[in-house]
Each structure stands twice: as C-alpha cells, then as structure tokens.
Amino acid sequence: MAVQKPKNLQEWMEQNVFALMFGTALAVSVATIVEIVPLFYLDDTYEHTAKDESGNLKSPELLWNRGDKRLFYKDESGNWVSDWKAGDGVRPFTPLELAGKDIFMREHCMYCHSQMIRPFRDERERYGHYSLGTESIYDHPFQWGSKRTGPDLARVGGKYSNEWHFMHLKRPQDLVPESVMPAYPWLAENSIENDFFNTKRDMKARLEAMRLMGVPYTQEDIDNADEAIKGYTEMDAVIAYMQVLGTMVKLDDNKVYRE
Amino acid sequence: MDTVVKPQYNDGVVKAFTLAAIVFLVLGTFFGTYAASELAWPFLNFDTAEITFGRLRVIHTNTVIYAFGGNVLMATAFYIVQRTNGRPLYSNKLAWVQFFAFQIGLLLAVISLALGMSQVKEYHELEWPLDIAVAIVWLLFTFNFTMTIAERDKQKVPHIYVANWFFFGLLIMVTYLWVLNGLSVPVSLFRSYSMFSGVQDAMIQWWWGHNAVGFFLTAGFLGIMYYFVPKQAQRPIYSYRLSVVHFWALMFGYVWLGAHHLQYTALPDWVGSLGAVISLAMIIPSWGGALNGMLTLSGAWDRLRTDYILRFLIMSLAFYAMSTFEGPVMAAKSVNALSHYTDWTVGHVHSGALGWVAMVSIGAVYHMTMKLWKTEMYSMSLINFHFWLATIGTVFYIVAMWVSGIMQGLMWRAYDDYGTLAYTFAESVAAMHPYYVMRAIGGMLFATGAAVMLFNMVMTIRMANARQTQLAHA
Numbered sequence: 001m002a003v004q005k006p007k008n009l010q011e012w013m014e015q016n017v018f019a020l021m022f023g024t025a026l027a028v029s030v031a032t033i034v035e036i037v038p039l040f041y042l043d044d045t046y047e048h049t050a051k052d053e054s055g056n057l058k059s060p061e062l063l064w065n066r067g068d069k070r071l072f073y074k075d076e077s078g079n080w081v082s083d084w085k086a087g088d089g090v091r092p093f094t095p096l097e098l099a100g101k102d103i104f105m106r107e108h109c110m111y112c113h114s115q116m117i118r119p120f121r122d123e124r125e126r127y128g129h130y131s132l133g134t135e136s137i138y139d140h141p142f143q144w145g146s147k148r149t150g151p152d153l154a155r156v157g158g159k160y161s162n163e164w165h166f167m168h169l170k171r172p173q174d175l176v177p178e179s180v181m182p183a184y185p186w187l188a189e190n191s192i193e194n195d196f197f198n199t200k201r202d203m204k205a206r207l208e209a210m211r212l213m214g215v216p217y218t219q220e221d222i223d224n225a226d227e228a229i230k231g232y233t234e235m236d237a238v239i240a241y242m243q244v245l246g247t248m249v250k251l252d253d254n255k256v257y258r259e
Numbered sequence: 260m261d262t263v264v265k266p267q268y269n270d271g272v273v274k275a276f277t278l279a280a281i282v283f284l285v286l287g288t289f290f291g292t293y294a295a296s297e298l299a300w301p302f303l304n305f306d307t308a309e310i311t312f313g314r315l316r317v318i319h320t321n322t323v324i325y326a327f328g329g330n331v332l333m334a335t336a337f338y339i340v341q342r343t344n345g346r347p348l349y350s351n352k353l354a355w356v357q358f359f360a361f362q363i364g365l366l367l368a369v370i371s372l373a374l375g376m377s378q379v380k381e382y383h384e385l386e387w388p389l390d391i392a393v394a395i396v397w398l399l400f401t402f403n404f405t406m407t408i409a410e411r412d413k414q415k416v417p418h419i420y421v422a423n424w425f426f427f428g429l430l431i432m433v434t435y436l437w438v439l440n441g442l443s444v445p446v447s448l449f450r451s452y453s454m455f456s457g458v459q460d461a462m463i464q465w466w467w468g469h470n471a472v473g474f475f476l477t478a479g480f481l482g483i484m485y486y487f488v489p490k491q492a493q494r495p496i497y498s499y500r501l502s503v504v505h506f507w508a509l510m511f512g513y514v515w516l517g518a519h520h521l522q523y524t525a526l527p528d529w530v531g532s533l534g535a536v537i538s539l540a541m542i543i544p545s546w547g548g549a550l551n552g553m554l555t556l557s558g559a560w561d562r563l564r565t566d567y568i569l570r571f572l573i574m575s576l577a578f579y580a581m582s583t584f585e586g587p588v589m590a591a592k593s594v595n596a597l598s599h600y601t602d603w604t605v606g607h608v609h610s611g612a613l614g615w616v617a618m619v620s621i622g623a624v625y626h627m628t629m630k631l632w633k634t635e636m637y638s639m640s641l642i643n644f645h646f647w648l649a650t651i652g653t654v655f656y657i658v659a660m661w662v663s664g665i666m667q668g669l670m671w672r673a674y675d676d677y678g679t680l681a682y683t684f685a686e687s688v689a690a691m692h693p694y695y696v697m698r699a700i701g702g703m704l705f706a707t708g709a710a711v712m713l714f715n716m717v718m719t720i721r722m723a724n725a726r727q728t729q730l731a732h733a
Contacts, residue, residue, distance in 0.1 A: 010503060014418045017408045020427055024510055028432045031514035031537075035530055036466060039459050045527060046458065102450065106375035108313035114600055118523040122672040125680055133458040133525035141380055141453035142460040144524060148600040148667075149298070151684045173301070178689040182297070182304035182311040196374060196449045209444040209452055259528060 047257045048090075048134045059257055062134045062249050064089035071221055072228055080228060086158070087250035092138050092215045093241070095203045095228040099192050100241030102201070103234045104143075107184065114145030115154040115245065119258075128155035129251040132258065138215045150181055155246030165239045187235040203229055268341045269351040274631050275358050276334035277624055278720075280327055281713050283365070284617070287322035288706035294319050295702050299695035309373040317384050318372050323612065324382060324475065325393075326365045331620040332479045333357070333400060336426050338627055339486045340407050343420035349406035357399045364392050376449045380464050382471050383440055387451045390441050397437065401430040421502045425482035428510050432474040440467035458526055466517035472608075473513035476616050481509070481548060484576070487623040488552045491569050492562065497554035501547050508544035512537060519590035522599065531592075538590035545583035552576045567642040571622030574650060578614025582607060597668040602691070606660025613653040613705055621649065621712065628716055634726070637718035641711055648708030655701030663694035 013020040044050040048062040069083035072094045084091050093101065104110070117123050119130040131154045136142050145152075160168075167174060170188060172181040195201040203225035211217045229237065251257070294315045297303045304311045337354060341347055348354050368385055371377075377384040385393060404426065408419055440463055443451040453460055489496050496502060518526065518534025553576050556562070562569055585607055589598050598604060629636060636642060670690065673681040 014424075015413070017405055017419060020419060020424065021405065021431060024424075024427050024431050025435075027507060027510040028428070028435065028514050030511065032435075032466065035515065035518060035533065036459070036462055039462055039527070039530070042527070105377065105379040107308075107311065108317055108375075108377065108379060110379060111313060111316055111381070116524045118596070118599075120523070120596065120672070122674075122680060126671070126684070131525055136457040136461075136525070138456060140456045140460070141378065142455075142457055142464070143379075144461055144521075146381060146520065146600070147604065150688075152600075176685050178685040180298050180301045180688060180691075180695075182301060182313070183306050184311075185306055186308055195447060196376060199447065199449075202447060205446045206450075206452075209446045212444060213452070213454060213456070215456075258525070 044259075046133045046137060048137075059134075059255070062089055062132065062257075064091040064248070066091070066216070071218075072224070086247040088248070090134055090137060090248045092210065092217055092221075093244070095207065095221075095225040096192070096232060096237050097241045097244050098206060098210075099201060099203060099229050099232075100234075100237035100239070101143075102206075103187065103192075103238045104241055109153075110143045110145045112145075112147060112149035112181070113151065113153045114148050115152065116144035117152055117154045123152070127152045128246065129253070130258075131246075132249070132251075135246070135249060138210070140210065140213055140215070150179075153242065153245055157243045157245040157247040162239050162243065165242060166235060169235060169238065184235075187238060188233055190234045192229050192232045192234050192237040201229065202226070266341075266345050267347055269337070269348045269354065270631050272348075272351060272354040272358055273334050273338045273341075273627070275355075276330050276337065277627055277631065278716070279358075279362060280330035280334055280620070281624060281709070281716055283322055283326035283330060284620075285706065285709045285713050287319060287327050288702065288709050290315060290319040290322055292699060292702035292706050295695065295699040299692065299699050308375070314373055314375060317377065318369055320382060321368055321372060321384065322365075323617075324471070325368070327620075328476060328479075328616060329361065329365075331483075331624065332426075332429065332475075333361070334627065335483045335486070335620075335623055336400070336404055336479070338631075339420075339422050339482065340404055340426070343423060343486070344408055344411040344416050346407065346411055349403050349410060353399055353403050357396055357403070360392070360399075361396050364389060364396060371449075378441070378443060378451060378453065380440060380453065381468055383437070383464075383467060386449055387441070387443060387445050388448065390437075394434070394437055394441075397430075397434060401434065404430060420486075421496070421499070421506070422482040422486040424506050425478045425485060428506070429474050429479035429482065432470060432478070432510075432514075436467045436470050436474070440464060461521055461524065461526060462518065462530065465520040466514070469517040469520060470514060472611065473509070473516065476611065477513070478509060480616050480619050481505075483619055483623045484548075484552050484572070487619075487626055488555050488572050488576075491566065491572055491622065491626055492556050492559055494555055494559060497551050497557070501551045505544050505548040505551060508541075509548070512541050512544060516541065516590070519595065522590075522592055522595045535590045535592055535595075538587045542584060542587050546580055549576045549580040549583070567639060567646055568622050568625045570643075570646050571618050571625070571649075574646070575615050575618035575622065578610055578618065578653070582611040582615060585610065597672075598664060601664040601667040602660045602694070603664025603668070606657045606664055609660065610653065610657045613649070613656060617705075618649060618653075621645070624712075624716075628719060632720055632723040634719060634723040637715050637722055641715045645708045645711045645715070648704050648711065652701045652704030652706075652708060655704060656698055657701075659694040659697035659701060663691050663698075666690060666694075 013023050039045050047059050050058045052058050064084060072080055072082050075081045117127045117131045169184045171183045172179040193201055204222055207217045207222045207225045294312055297312045368389055376386045378386060442454040444454060445451040455463055515537040516534055518530045519538050522531040588594055667687055670682045670687040675681040
C-alpha cells in the first residue's frame with residue numbers, strides 16, 4: 001500500500017515517527033492475520049474436526065470417547081491402571097507421562113528428536129504412519145521439533161522395552177555404539193516428585209493449568225495427580241512418556257486423514 | 260570550538276553496550292564450539308547435566324542471538340539514532356537502566372537454561388519471569404529510541420534516516436512476536452506451559468521463529484548496514500528509492516515465511532504452500548538490499564584492498580545475498596523434503612548468523628570503537644587476521660553442514676536393490692562424524708577470531724585512555 005503511493009504517504013511517514021510506527025505495524029500484521037487466525041476456526045486444521053462434503057465428521061474416532069471411564073486409578077493390588085487402552089484414541093497425558101514430558105523438555109530432547117513423521121515412503125518404513133495434528137492437540141507446547149540429530153520419536157511408544165530405554169538413557173553407547181547422544185545417568189537417581197531446587201513438583205497445578213487451556217481432565221484426575229507420581233524416578237517418568245508416544249490412535253492405512 | 264557546534268552525544272552507554280557485545284561474542288562462539296565438539300566426541304558431555312548438548316545448545320543460541328546480537332543492536336541503535344538526529348538520547352538514565360537490566364537478565368538467562376528451566380520454544384526458551392523481564396527491557400529500548408527521534412529538531416532534521424526505519428521494524432515486530440509466542444500459563448516460578456497446542460502452537464512458534472531471524476537478525480542488522488557501509492565507504496547509499504522498496508517489501512513479505520518450516524507436517528497444506536511461494540518472492544527485496552549496500556562502493560572498490568573494516572562489511576553482504584538465495588531454495592517443497600530435519604538447516608542458519616549478522620556487527624563495532632574512543636585501532640593487521648579467521652571459519656562450517664546435511668537426507672531415503680531401506684539411522688549418524696569434526700574446527704576458528712577482536716579492542720581502549728591521561732597531565 002505504502003509502496004504504491006510513495007510520494008505522499010512515504011514522505012509523511014519519514015517525517016512523523018508515529019506514522020512510521022503505525023505503517024510498520026500494519027505491514028507486519030497482514031501475514032500474521034492471514035496465516036494464523038484461520039487455524040483457530042477452520043474445521044480441517046485437525047483431522048478429528050474435519051468434515052466431508054455432507055458435513056459429517058470424517059474421523060471422530062481419533063479422539064478417546066471417555067464417557068465415565070477413568071484415565072488412571074489404583075487397582076486392588078495397588079498398581080496404577082487405566083480404562084484407556086492403546087489405540088482407543090487421543091487422550092490427555094497421565095500425571096506420570098506429563099511429568100516425564102517435563103523432564104523431556106528440561107533436557108531439550110526435542111532439539112534433536114522430532115515428533116512429526118512426514119508422509120513419505122521412507123519415513124513410513126522407518127518410523128510408521130505419518131503424524132496427524134490431532135495426535136498433538138493436548139501437547140502444550142507442541143514437540144514436533146525441527147532437527148533429527150537422532151531418530152524421530154513420534155511413534156517410539158512400544159517399540160522398545162522399558163529396560164531398553166533405561167539402559168539406553170543411562171549410557172546410549174552401550175546399546176548403540178555410533179550414538180552421539182549424551183548419557184543421562186542422573187535421571188535414575190532423582191525422584192520425579194521434586195522439581196527445581198527441591199521444590200515439590202506440583203502435578204495438581206499442572207493438570208489444572210492444562211484444564212484451563214482446554215485439556216479435558218476431570219476433577220478426580222486433578223485430585224489424584226500428586227498421588228500418581230509418588231515413588232517414581234525421573235527415569236520412570238520419561239520412559240512412561242516415551243512409551244505412550246504414537247500409541248494413542250490406531251490408524252487405517254487405507255484411509256486418507258489429510259489432503 | 261568543535262564542542263560548541265557538535266551536539267553532545269551520550270556515548271558512555273554506547274561504549275558499554277559495545278564492549279558487552281564483544282565479550283558475549285567470545286563467550287557465545289566458545290559455547291557453540293564446545294556444543295559442536297560434543298556432537299563430534301560425545302564423551303565431552305562428561306555426564307554433567309548443565310553442559311549436556313541439549314542445554315548447552317540453548318545456552319549457545321541465547322548467548323549469540325540475545326547477548327551478542329541484542330547488545331550490538333542496542334549499541335548501534337543508540338549510536339545511530341543520536342548521530343542521524345543530531346541530538347543526545349531522550350534519556351541517558353533510562354539507557355543505563357536498560358543496560359544493567361539487560362546484562363543481569365542475560366546472566367540469569369544463562370544460569371536458568373543451564374539448570375534446564377525452559378519453555379522449550381525454539382529461540383524463545385526463557386521461562387516466564389525472565390521472559391517478562393526481557394519484554395520490559397525491550398519496551399524501554401523502544402520508548403527511548405522513539406522519543407529520541409520524536410523530539411529531534413525538525414528544522415534541522417526533517418526526515419527520519421533510513422537506518423532508523425529498519426530499527427523500527429525490529430522494535431515493533433519483535434515486541435509483537437515475543438508477546439504472542441510467549442503467552443503461557445505458569446504452574447510454578449520455574450515452569451510454564453504454552454497457551455497453544457498442536458497445529459496452532461506449531462504455526463505461532465515458526466511465525467516467531469522465522470521472524471526472529473527476519474526482524475531480530477535481519478531488519479536491525481540492515482539498519483546497521485544502512486548506516487555503517489556508507490560511513491565506512493565515505494559515500495552516500497547507492498539508491499534511496501531501492502531502500503524504500505527494500506524496507507516495505509521486507510516488512511510486509513518476511514512475516515509470511517514462517518510456514519515454510521512446517522512443510523509436509525500436520526500443518527494444513529495451504530499455509531505451508533503460501534509460505535513457500537512468498538519465500539521465493541523474497542529473493543528480490545533481499546538481493547535489492549544487498550546490492551544497495553554493495554553498489555554504494557561503486558567507484559571505490561579499491562578501498563577493499565586497504566580498508567579491513569570495509570572488508571567485513573562487504574563480505575557480510577555477500578553472505579547475506581548467499582543465504583537469502585539459499586533460504587528460498589530450501590523453502591521450495593521438493594528441496595525441503597530432503598533438507599528438513601538435516602544439518603543443512605543448521606548450516607544455512609550459520610551462513611546467515613556468522614557470515615552476515617556477526618560480520619556486519621564486527622565491521623560496525625570496529626568502526627564505532629575508533630569513533631567512540633577517538634583513536635586508531637591498536638592493530639590494523641590484527642583486524643585483517645580476524646577477517647581471515649572469521650571468513651575461513653564460516654566457510655568451513657557451512658561446507659561441512661552442506662555435505663553432512665545432504666548426505667543425511669539422501670541416506671535416510673536411500674533404498675537397496677531389494678526395495679528396503681539401505682541404511683539404519685545409526686549408520687547415518689556414524690557417517691556424520693568427519694563433518695562434525697570439521698564443523699567444530701570452523702567454529703573454533705571463528706571463536707578465535709572473536710577473541711583476537713576482544714584483545715584488539717581492549718588494547719585500543721587502554722591506549723586511548725593512556726593518551727587521555729597524558730593529555731590531561733600535559
């Protein structure tokens with residue numbers, strides 16, 4: 001706009017600092033509005049809200065239909081279990097997984113390990129079905145990453161045993177000699193109940209914050225959140241987080257989820 | 260008599276920002292070299308949480324971008340705004356407050372990142388208390404800069420000089436980006452969660468991410484270019500018209516590009532394609548700007564032989580032109596399919612960061628050092644030595660990353676005769692080793708150059724101070 005009529009407008013802005021500020025603010029806002037705002041209201045931003053021509057949801061099965069099922073609870077023998085099973089659909093993280101994601105974030109794992117499989121044949125064979133947006137709707141913040149110094153982790157859940165992860169995180173080169181990953185021996189020594197400077201890792205506050213942002217935790221989930229990480233180490237939490245990655249949805253190879 | 264005619268500038272605070280910038284340049288490039296070495300020789304992590312690659316990489320990026328880049332921008336902005344408006348700063352006191360608040364913030368930033376307090380948004384890691392503190396410092400900066408221009412003598416200086424426009428672009432857009440991308444819900448003093456998730460979070464993050472490059476690392480440094488290249492060459496800028504087009508095209512166009520970081524991801528395809536198309540178009544204004552700087556030298560090219568500072572400035576424009584060509588190529592979908600997730604991206608960032616941002620800053624800082632302390636440099640040949648260390652270091656770095664990045668991309672998608680993947684991921688990691696070593700050497704050369712510069716500056720300042728005491732005694 002300003003470029004087309006440089007004589008007057010340009011002159012004016014060169015002489016009036018506030019006009020220049022206003023013009024600049026206007027110029028930088030256009031793309032911001034055009035590219036970001038629609039993502040908040042278009043149905044096909046996410047696969048579970050995308051509709052077909054007759055207006056029906058194309059893939060509502062991607063989300064866990066929770067009903068009055070429980071996300072996590074203690075069974076008679078005192079173990080934490082869930083009514084959700086792998087493949088039932090995208091669900092919020094359990095407190096232990098969420099705490100594990102905290103550790104994953106503290107160590108900046110995402111800066112070397114993406115969680116976003118692209119729709120290419122080689123990525124399919126190496127990592128699995130391409131990632132869907134719906135799979136990260138509860139990810140505050142998202143963990144897609146931008147670099148693969150190590151392999152993608154979007155579907156790492158269930159690929160290796162807990163013992164493998166434990167040994168690998170303690171000393172990666174013991175299992176993968178070529179690896180350039182740092183060792184994380186302290187994870188096995190630190191209790192997940194403690195946060196920075198030995199303050200308490202307040203899972204209740206974390207789940208409440210998530211609920212505030214639209215993650216569907218129930219009051220019962222929130223009340224039991226602190227209890228659910230008792231007695232675990234940081235290592236347990238990170239492994240719990242990694243073992244759920246990519247296991248939430250069961251994807252149909254013949255279905256087109258995304259154009 | 261000179262003092263009567265010349266306006267009194269507030270140069271004390273500019274000196275402080277300048278020195279801080281070079282100290283952080285040395286630190287930041289050293290951190291980077293060490294992080295690069297950890298990838299070449301993983302034992303260097305020493306099982307110490309604070310220096311593991313994940314944390315050190317972030318300390319490196321924050322030190323070079325905000326501590327070095329931020330201090331350079333603040334030094335040059337205050338230097339330029341006073342001289343192009345013929346008056347001292349609106350508030351010298353406020354500028355000093357900004358200086359100390361910023362340095363304390365940076366120190367806390369390094370400590371908190373080493374401890375692992377991080378929002379984990381790339382290039383926007385600082386947790387919310389520091390995040391807010393930085394925003395306040397930035398607003399102080401914006402206010403002081405704007406008011407210095409607003410209260411200029413409009414009879415003497417009717418027009419706002421072009422370098423200042425680019426600083427405006429920087430100030431406004433970075434405020435906008437920093438605030439929107441930083442929106443989060445705190446759950447403790449040390450942890451907050453992004454208010455956005457999934458696709459929207461990804462788009463907002465890369466809208467921020469690419470514009471941090473476009474505005475923090477480009478617009479502001481173009482402001483530096485528009486002042487210091489003509490000054491050092493002692494010739495007016497090649498074309499005023501081109502700078503008008505350059506400015507508005509950059510302001511309007513750059514903002515679209517973020518989406519090209521998310522091609523073939525779960526981001527709706529239309530956004531990524533839009534980003535890619537406009538990325539291609541951005542070659543034109545970027546090259547227009549680079550040419551505008553370079554052609555300022557037409558008729559005076561011989562000065563490159565003798566003027567080492569001019570060499571830094573012109574070499575920086577060459578790298579600017581190179582990386583603004585490489586960027587759109589990498590944004591093209593078919594290239595991006597190969598280059599994304601590889602070291603090529605890292606190389607591209609460094610050809611911009613080392614070749615363009617650091618070199619134009621270094622040129623400007625040498626120029627300012629002589630003016631601010633009213634002296635010649637302690638050693639001109641050390642500047643030449645620095646120039647070659649920096650140039651060769653940068654070339655080493657980016658060549659290593661080109662080879663390793665393209666090789667990674669090709670290895671990941673290679674098939675053998677039986678139609679199965681030819682290489683395991685671990686094999687691709689092993690193949691990177693020689694290039695990671697080469698990259699670490701490149702970084703080492705660049706960091707050594709920075710140390711040479713700091714030495715040269717300290718000696719220059721000592722020389723200037725000694726001369727002043729002599730004069731005072733005489």
